Amino acid sequence: MKVVMLIDSLRDGGKERRATELLQGLSRYSDVDCKVILLKDNIHYKEVLDLNFEVIVFKRVYKRDISVFKKIYDVIKNYQPDIIHSWGSMPSIFCLPAVLLQKKTFINAMISNSVCPVMSKNWIRSKITFPFSDVILANSNIGIKSYHVPQSKAMVIRNGFCMSRxxxxxxxxxxxxxxxxxxxxxxxxxxxxxxxxxxxxxxxxxxxxxxxxxxxxxxxxxxxxxxxxxxxxxxxxxxxxxxxxxxxxxxxxxxxxxxxxxxxxxxxxxxxxxxxxxxxxxxxxxxxxxxxxxxxxxxxxxxxxxxxxxxxxxxxxxxxxxxxxxxxxxxxxxxxxxxxxxxxxxxxxxxxxxxxxxxxxxx
Structure with a gap:
């Protein structure tokens, strides 16, 4: 099974720690392979680089650098993943062309907070991406409720904790x-x-x-x-x-x-x-x-x-x-x-x- 994960960065943060610990866990499964796509060259959790997964950085040259859409599309086309798993609202936007044109299964995990004000960036991006998501993932029930996620697509997987810490x-x-x-x-x-x-x-x-x-x-x-x-x-x-x-x-x-x-x-x-x-x-x-x-x-x-x-x-x-x-x-x-x-x-x-x-x- 092949999975592409998209995330803004692996800076020091809660969402980034969750993604890192998931990747570490997935590395123990012989039937799972991953490619990790970052939108910023900011890697605090460098242990990801020690895994047997390819990490690709598509750093935006400027804020509205639309070339990133094509770069991500090409990686997905060549790799042919079974699942696209995005972390964050902008990664969810950037993977949409591949989801739609290549008909890929899409896990949209952009929800990690408890509020979504109307007309905020996250609200707009959720309205764009939710209709094309197979699963909309949050780490709390309040997140699902705040983003008004359709029940047919909603799923909660709570944060894991690596007890070795x-x-x-x-x-x-x-x-x-x-x-x-x-x-x-x-x-x-x-x-x-x-x-x-x-x-x-x-x-x-x-x-x-x-x-x-x-x-x-x-x-x-x-x-x-x-x-x-x-x-x-x-x-x-x-x-x-x-x-x-x-x-x-x-x-x-x-x-x-x-x-x-x-x-x-x-x-x-x-x-x-x-x-x-x-x-x-x-x-x-x-x-x-x-x-x-x-x-x-x-x-x-x-x-x-x-x-x-x-x-x-x-x-x-x-x-x-x-x-x-x-x-x-x-x-x-x-x-x-x-x-x-x-x-x-x-x-x-x-x-x-x-x-x-x-x-x-x-x-």
Whole structure:
């Protein structure tokens, strides 16, 4: 079985990690061959280059470089794949000529978020590509709903998690030594891993942290990530909280930091399937997250973590305090979340779901 995958790039991002881990999983199947087409020469996940799959970069010379349509069309014509699998709205647009003229089976996996405003770029591209897609794939039910996907074409395959990422992680003391945090050895660590931009509610996180520190001095808050709103968010830290709210920037190997947390947090205005929450779950950390549909799906409506209403600083503070005061409750939540992710979201399970879909479409 031959598969062409199209994706904008393999930069450091959630969608790109998912595609990379799928390709790694597919490489273990002797009956699957892939060609990977990138639209940008940006490869963070270089492990893809070690697989026995050809990686082709068709970098656009300028934004509206229509020559890319023909280049992709020619690759597909020569390779004759059984399936075209696109990741992202522009890759879905670029493969349309081959889908239509060569009559190829098309998996359109452009949905990885939870909102699709009318007349936005994604809304327009979905209207163009959905009619010609055999399967429209999302990683959450809220994504399917937001894009108004026809039920006859809709399918959800959730993000997989490669459990090897959390094997042999350094212990808490090693991370404390790495950052020279020896005066924080008895601290309770609360962290949020996310891009610092309009999609995440870092203002709520900081406001709640400022207030929480008023009655809990032995707590350190970690902001792990970077983004355009970082400077604005930093200015929200109260003068008396600056020593206890640390901005660590974007980090490779973020799992070692997640592993030292006592609570993993995600304050957000909307979400599909959160990679950060999955990292918390895989490290057995109790999760406190905003009650938006994607988070509620992942945390089973509060069964696997605590959900707080959007914008509710007091609910967030109460959840942190409960976990700090009752650490057996927090550990029980973390263990339940870990059990769920290993049983249902291990990358091997998810890769098999893709392979089953490929076989179903080619029979």
């Amino acid at each position: 959390v094997e042999n992680l350094p212990d808490r003391d090693s991370v404390i030594d790495e950052f020279d945090w020896h005066d924080r050895k008895d601290h309770f660590f609360i962290g949020m891993v996310a891009s610092i931009d309009y999609r995440k509610d870092f203002p709520l996180f900081i406001e709640a942290a400022n207030q929480f520190l008023g009655s809990n001095s032995n707590v350190t808050f970690l902001v792990i990530g970077d983004g355009p709103d970082k400077n604005a968010v930093e200015t929200m830290v109260a003068p008396g909280s600056k020593e206890n709210i640390l901005f660590l920037g974007k980090r490779r190997g973020v799992e070692r930091l997640v592993n030292m947390l006592d609570i993993g947090v995600l304050c957000t205005h909307g979400e599909g399937t959160s990679n950060a929450i999955m990292e918390y779950m895989a490290c057995k950390k109790p999760v406190v997250a905003t009650n938006v549909p994607g988070n509620a799906e992942l945390l089973k409506d509060g069964e696997l973590g605590v959900l707080v209403e959007r914008g509710s600083r007091m609910e967030l503070i109460d959840a942190w305090q409960k976990m700090k005061d009752n650490q057996s409750f927090a550990q029980e939540l973390g263990q339940k979340a870990y059990n769920y992710i290993t049983e249902h979201m291990d990358n091997k399970v998810v890769v098999q779901q893709y392979v089953d879909l490929y076989h179903q479409l080619t029979q």
